[in-house]
Amino acid sequence: MDFELSSEQEQLRDNVARLMKDRYGFEARKTYQASPQGWSEALWRDYAEMGLLGAPFAEADGGFGGGAVETMIVMEQFGKALALEPYLQTVVLCGALLKHGAGAEQRAELIGAIAAGDLKLSFAHMEKQSGFDLNDVALRAVKDGGGGFVLNGEKTLVGQGDSADRLIVSARVNGSRRDRDGIGLFLVDANASGVSRRGYPTQDGQRAAEISFAEVRVAPDDVLGPPDRALPAIERAVDETTAALSAEAVGAMSEALTMTVDYLKTRKQFGVTIGSFQALQHRAADMTVALEQARSMMYLAAMMADEEDAAERAKTMSAVKAQIGRSAKFIGQQAVQMHGGIAMTYEYKVGHLFKRLTMIDTAYGDADVHVRRLADRGSLFA
């Protein structure tokens, strides 16, 4: 067992940390957020040049041969800076869908384009009725007779769906709404005829879109993998995304704790720094414990992201997501509490860390959802 990063991984971490420090101050972030797409095109180019966009993909697919550990490293730094670019959607989530769901030719073309910074993808999956149940897909895909499909239906809360170039759309090819079989993945140009998108800002400073599909035609080459058995690839991609989100959360939590401790050391009341008060010292110590527990789960998630046994992987990811959610809520709330009034202001970073942490807890099921799943899955120590 070895927790050391390789020298290449340390370099990756240092490079991303330096870029965030130079270009992602909180004031800079506000300007990126204010742009129409809600993130920085210039930084996306920088990510491409630094190799971040191809980091977790096999070289044969046009990537740079890294994996879950590289994703963890990048996401932790993005979490500290509250980076807004669609990395999670494009590289992590849609990247994993392509890795596990698409054919070799599709992978080579699309992953190569992602790595070069030329393609931004979003996964249009959730529907109004589906909640966190990945198998609940009603949007219909009907064969067009020529090997292609026609899509009709609606998707909700599609992350950065308004700025994506193309969408990976899950659709039901056969069976009823909650069947595990009968779900396919389809690649759709975001501006294709019949696609309407309504973009809007989200609580955490990012953006999402409501997307409807009316008689949208999908060419045979744009059907990703076998069109009725995509759910295992979707579940696996969400597990990898959970691992990445846990790293983003750890980055945001560590930033919130650092800011809080700095504040305790500088803010004076009653003639002394407030960090001299034991009530606050012990709360900060509890935040440290919560952070370390979360960090441990971040490592466990990176280790298990490549696990082939889907049941074992899902169980671990539920444990990870539960711990991350609990720690994120505690650290986020306490960071605001210990800062006092300043943390209530929109202009100050800590409140935004809290908001992003809150939304990470909710994403793909909050801590309670995952505890409930674990409760039905037997011991973690079997």
Place this chain on the structure above:
Amino acid sequence: MDLRLTEDELAFRAEVRAFVRDNLPASIREKTSAGRRLSRDDYVRWTRILAGKGWGAPHWPTAWGGAGWSPIKLSIFLDETQRGNAPEPVAFGVSMVGPVIYTFGSEAQKKRFLPRIIDLSDWWCQGFSEPGAGSDLASLRTSARSDADGWVISGQKTWTTMAQYADWIFVLARTNAQAKKQEGISFFLIDMKTPGITVKPIQTIDGGHEVNEVFLDDVRVPPDAIVGEENKGWDYAKFLLANERNGIARVGVSKARLDRVRQLASIPVYGSGPKMEDPFFRAKLAEVEVELKALEMTQMRVISAPRTGKPDPASSVLKIKGSEIQQATTDLLMEVVGPYALPYRESDDMSNEPPVGPDWASPLAPIYFNNRKVSIYGGSNEIQRSIIAKAILGL
């Protein structure tokens, strides 16, 4: 970064697991699993089985009988023996005074004491805490004055675990009343049979007898009873406590207790059926398992980090979370036993009266009550939080 156990580590885990399964006497396993009290003989018997295998003091230097294992293997060993319901090693000898003796003791002390610690020929107890010196240990008042024949020690120690079984006690005593409080303390090794030592039991809230008061009234000890240098005892005590980080989280103990929870929760006791059929109970159990899984990884991170020989503030994280989880496992036991937590039965009750409720019920409430200690001893969790605030956060 590779967080999987290596082939070698996996093989080692299987070896330890098989050894515990094949060599731990069934009567001891059953007592530990049920939460019944172990006798002195139970501890000695198991320790000798381990010592016979060369595993009596695996973390020691090989020259003194250690196994030469990596920190990861030591952790696997602890985890497997705990989860296998083996008695825990009597820490006062093998984990506390042993390392102090081989690090700071004289050659004569090493030769005399170390071999007898490994097989529990000498049972040690710890004379640190005093009625007026708990979390503020350095304010201790037991005194040692030197005379022509050696030292004369007087004072009172308390919370002395299993002193009733002990052959020897290691004692912190003040040898310089004028110095700053940490700088006038020395570390002594004292035969419990020495005249002037009186042991009085303290009954704990669970009804058990595991801690004692130890009175030292003009106890005369020879010049070679002191370890290392006079007035350096506080440094040795800090070293001793820093050595505790491997195992402080007691992950294996909590795993074994959760095994017990699952086992008992599958038996209908009260209400509509077994507790495991109650989704709210299962969720609480899952909640504890999540924290324990994270703690297991945290422990691995801490013990994989390079050792510095100094107290590692990360140990405080392990202590806080480890004790909270141990206590949470006992909450679950209480919920499993439900109304049959109520009857009180003396642990040495030899009567033929049938138990009230299930025959496994009577130790569970005492386990719950007894486990309140784990967030108090070894530096209370409040002390640990202050250590984190100062040593990690710089507050």
